[in-house]
Amino acid sequence: MDGLIFQIALFLILFSVGWGFGRHIEQKHLRELDEKEKQFAHIRVDTNRFEQTIAHGQMVSSNVVISHDYFKYILANIQNFFGGRLTSYESVVERARRETMLRLKQEADRIGANHIMGVRMSTTELGMQGGMVEVFAYGTAIVNHH
Secondary structure, three states: OHHHHHHHHHHHHHHHHHHHHHHHHHHHHHHHHHHHHHHOOOOEEOOOOOOOOOOOOEEEEEEEEEEOOHHHHHHHHHHHHHOOOOHHHHHHHHHHHHHHHHHHHHHHHHOOOOEEEEEEEEEEEEOOOOOEEEEEEEEEEEOOOO
């Protein structure tokens, strides 16, 4: 009986440490995204395909793959069993979407553009267990003078 209690206690301790570490990494990523999004806020993004412009456009694209940490994945499976919103999965998708848009803006900035037109995004669940999500985005980067 003592061995079982020890195993349960060890599991709970390791689970808590792993969950805490994963949460720390996620919070750090969110803070980095906030900081970088402010840096590239001057680059306008829209979904309009066509605009009257004399500027030459160049296609820009980006993609990001982010996975759940193992502990959030377990919690998401438990939530999925009972139904309702999978908030831990929503967090992964949101981080991937923001990171993809940030990288798209960085690519536009690298070529001197300040506007990305016709932005399209695609989200794909990767892996047999659904533990990873890929977000791909593309658009046409232009220099807009107004």
